[in-house]
Amino acid sequence: MQQGMLSSLLLSILLLGTGLPTLQAAEMQPQEVKQWLKDTQLQDKVAQFLQYAIEDEVDTLKFSLERLALPQQEIARYLLLKKIDQQSIFLTPKMALFVEEQQAMAPTYQVLERGDGYEFSVPAFNYPSIASRILKRWHQNQSSLGFKLSAERHDLVLKDWLSGSAYQVQAREALLISEVDSLSHSAITYLNHQLTKEAVTSWLPSSSVMVRLAQVSEDPELYSLLWRMRADQNVVNELERLARVADNFSLKQVMQATGNPSLKEPALKALTQVKPMSEEVKTFLIARMSLADDAPYVAKELASQGYHSWLEELANSNQGVKSRLILSAIGQ
Structure with a gap:
């Protein structure tokens, strides 16, 4: 018993002698916290520690x-x-482990924080919280790198990558959306062909x-698939964006979108708002006004954009x- 007590005492003395921090x-x-954070000598040391981190000298950093x-x-x-x-x-793998x-x-x-009827303690130097934030970003970067390498290869x-739990799918979708524009043309084409070159389209991403x-x-071809999907807000927003861009490619996609019954009216409305209106768009809208289902809506939208006189002239001169x-739609 005495020998055990002596061993414990010696161990306690040894721990105190090594300067290890206690858990209490x-x-x-x-x-005092503010004063320590402004300490210039400590800031100089931290600058050196940061250099160790940048140079991946983790052992030296830990020892220091x-x-x-x-x-x-x-x-x-x-x-x-x-x-x-x-x-x-x-962060290198060694630095990630250090963090x-x-x-x-x-x-x-x-630090003891006091308020109206309460008090609680918070860490004076909450480095675990910062470490958690750094690691979260590091894991995101690792995922991003893996996505890019896999796509480029x-x-x-x-279909496999965008499967799994709802959380995993959501995270990977967000990753693809943020990183796909950094891929090479070859990698993007490879991804697109998985959707556009299938004999039978049995699956599409969100x-x-x-x-x-x-x-x-x-x-x-990808836009053609998009316009055949359920017309949710993402699809409508893209339709409106294309109409604002209003170059030849974009307007062709908007015209094609009218083939989806749910997108027909927003697409036609977007086309009537294009200014200046190209001959191609004008010809397309005239063709739509030859259809009984579309003529009233297109005429009304064009009239609201200031084409009232042109519509009257068209109605009186074009038998098609x-x-x-x-x-009737423009009140004549």
Whole structure:
């Protein structure tokens, strides 16, 4: 028993001698926190630590940090991680592991916050929270790199990649939407062909993914598939965007969208708002006014855009259009 007590005592003395931080939280006053964060000597050390991080000298970084006594060590961890976060420093696998270790540590120093009828302690130097944010971004970057490499190697199968839990699918869709414009033309074509070159279209990604792929590739076949999808807000927004761009390619896609009954009216309305109106759009709208179902709507929208006189002239001179319906629509 005495021998066991002696061993415990010796171990305690050894731990104290090594300067290792105790697990017990210590309170620090807010003013003291501010003073420590402004300490120029500590900031100089952190600048050196940051250089170690950039150069991937993780062992040197860890050794240098651990040589500091408390509270300098904890403040240095906080300031270092804050700089890594703010400057978006690239993390090697070794540095990512180092940051993960910081995330797992429990801060020693606490600040007591008081309010109206309450008080609670928060970390004075909350470096685990910063570490968590850095790691989240690092994992996102790793996923982004994996997506790009797989697409460029032509071994990313969209149907398989965009499957799994709802959270996983949502995350990967967001990744594709944000990163697809950084892919090569070859990689984008490879992805598109998985959708446009199938003999039978049995699966399509979400409308948001389809819209982004179509925007980046400007592939008419992909737009053709998009216009056959259910017309949700993503699809309507893309239709309106194309009408605002109003170049030849974009307007052709808007005209094609009228083939979807749910998109017909917004597409026709968008075309009537194109200014200056090209001959191709004008010819298309005249053709639509030869149809009994479309003539009143197109005429009404054109009249609202200031084409009243032109519509009267058209109704009186063009036997191919539904003159009576046009004149009725514009109040004649």
